[in-house]
Amino acid sequence: MVKVVTDSCSDITPQLARELGITVVPLYVQFGSETYRDNVDLSTEEFYQKLKTSNVHPTTATASPAHFAQIFTELAEETTEIMAITLSEKFSAIYAAALQGKAMVKTDCRIEVIDSRAGAGAQMLLVIAAAKMAQSGANLDQLTDRIKRAIPKAHIRMAFDTLEYLRRGGRVGKAQAFLGGLLKVNPVLGIKDGEAFPIARCRNRAQAVDFLVDSVRGFARIEAVAIEDATTPEDLELLAQRLKDVVPAERTYRSKVSPVVGAHVGPHVLAVSILEAL
């Protein structure tokens, strides 16, 4: 069976990863000289607590090629086919690190490294889809073909209350069109061509939630949906309630942004990701 590997910016919960047999490679979040493995040494709650009290702004770093090489080597003992789906290379050098890791491994095991062109919930849905297909017996070639075709069908809509974290972290991408506005707005961003893209400017949180729900309704055939928050579980619950009529609960995954993602989006994001029917 193909073994699926991803990185921690997919925001997949440890339980779900275990259930689906997905290996998660952690990135790093750093507060000054303190380094933490994403969702391993530091949870989302702990991260945001530290964010409040620390006087250094957190930075993030990618996993090393050596680490990927180690993971691939270990998995190669259980399988002959591995698929690694990473965060978009426009957000992080992790795709390159995974490729280098693959090059460092001496094994007959086939390894396919795919740039998800996405992140967070959108990346998560692709990874879940891959793992499920692997479980139903798809081989690496079939999986590669299907996932590559699924990539343009994965969407994310993330509502922010500020773009300052994204701006400081240098990942604002085309969403820079929303910077510098003199009105207070709640921007909603998506990911297009692997980088942040401006979608809407809502006037307040309530409007933003409406927008997120409408976004989901805008898709005719949905495979699965993922909803995430950072520090606002009540808002997540509200969103979940409103989506109940649109997508059945068993195809709605709930999660939190990982600390590494959190360092770039801030404490008040709310996101919905949609994977269209494949």
Place this chain on the structure above:
Amino acid sequence: MKTDLADGKTLKEMFASGTAWLEKSAPDINAINVFPVPDGDTGTNMLLTMQFALQEVKSSSDSHASSVAKSLAHGALMGARGNSGVILSQFFRGLAKGLEGKANFDGADFARALAGAAQTAYKGVASPVEGTILTVLKDASKAAKEAAKDNHALIAIVAAAAKSAEESVARTPGLLPALRDAGVVDAGGQGLYILLDGALQFLKGESHKIQYRRPRLVVAEKELIPRAAQRLTHLEMPHGYCTNFVLEGQNLDSARIDKGLKKRGQSLIVTGDDTLVRVHIHSFKPGEVLQYAMKLGKLHEIAINNMDDQYADFIKMQRERMPQVDIAVVTVASGEGFFELLNSLGNIIIIPGGQTMNPSVHELLQAVESAPSDNIILLPNNKNIVSAAGQVRSLTTKKLKVIPTRNIPQGIAAFLAFGYDLNLEQNARAMEKAIGRVKAIEVTRAIRTTRLDGLEIKKGQFIAILNDEDFISRADKAEEAIFEALGKAGADKAAIITIYYGMETKGAEAQQMAKGIRDQYNAEVEVIQGGQPHYHYVISLE
């Protein structure tokens, strides 16, 4: 205190690592290169300069610090391109002077050398400008000097210099208006910071990580409106040729050459010694510049770039960094504050409406025709010109959608609803939907005693009009008129109340008004200076 001494090899490796990091960052640095000329090649130029410098020491196994420094300086001089490249070569010249005679050096030596490098760099530029690489270098060397008081370890000094450089780059838009207007930090300063940061990574033993690190530029201290492409397209003037060469001769006098070339162009830098002089100039007549120099000796490393071509490439590069949208938005507005607000929200063409907000069909048509797209959305912001706007449609071959905005708050709401991922039809629909959610109250003073809807209004009283047609309150004081109007307009149901105060209203009064409104209503209240004529207040309810 005892610290390890570094040698020439370390110096070489530091700058090799810095160059590797610069190579990764060069495209991003090019993209923010707006000063002194938006030719988009600062990153490339600094990289070329560094590559020449390193080439000079590449094959040598020289470990004598002073010797390596001199070779770096010589290589940089020979390879220097563009403003930043030449200043960088000055940096190395100063560094070499500071390390003169030393086989080994520690942090304190390096700090001293940095200070000398900063001085040399400043001296090399005829009219030094703050907010550029010079400022960053100055700040970095100051920090290095400060750090050297407590610690002589090289890594500590370079770390202090790099950190200070980073903070300095973030501040550059505050020092140089051209940067702030274009919404970027200084490219040359950025390059210098990258160089120092790369050197630091070597000293930390992490330079091998550079190859798979994501290049990241320093972000401005304050959020800036990203408008390089928008703003710079208005500065369409011929730029000339960026002319660079090294003059080799005898008894060369840099000051005299500087004088001789001053009138032939801009951004002139002449630097060197009596046998080797580096020249950089932006000139419309590069031939004359070369001819002049050829009389004084031999020319090497001649590089001439057409800056108009570079500028065109730069604009193209800027456009690609913003979401591609083939829809232009045209609107009518009055008030400096509104102009600023609208421009801060995106690319928009504003027709000044003057006192009456009533531009002619001709003015509307002109704006539509000059817009950089064949798909236009027009926001008239005045119910009286919605029909004139409709007439424009028959006068142009462009695809024009008129969103029937009756006032500026509706125009703003419509513009906010603009979707970068929507086509013309979809945008028109989204914007029309958005204006339905906005109510506007306009407050002005009666210019004569009159009767409205059966009510007597005295000259000078404040009157409030809802949605441009319903007169809903009048009072001697603006506050009274406004609170009555808010009540009648259903402000208790509004989520957001925005107060735009006009030319004749003081900010303090508007803030007071806002405070009163916040006390009474649940809505979020925002105060913005609209600067509009005629209406003392325009209040939007959403």
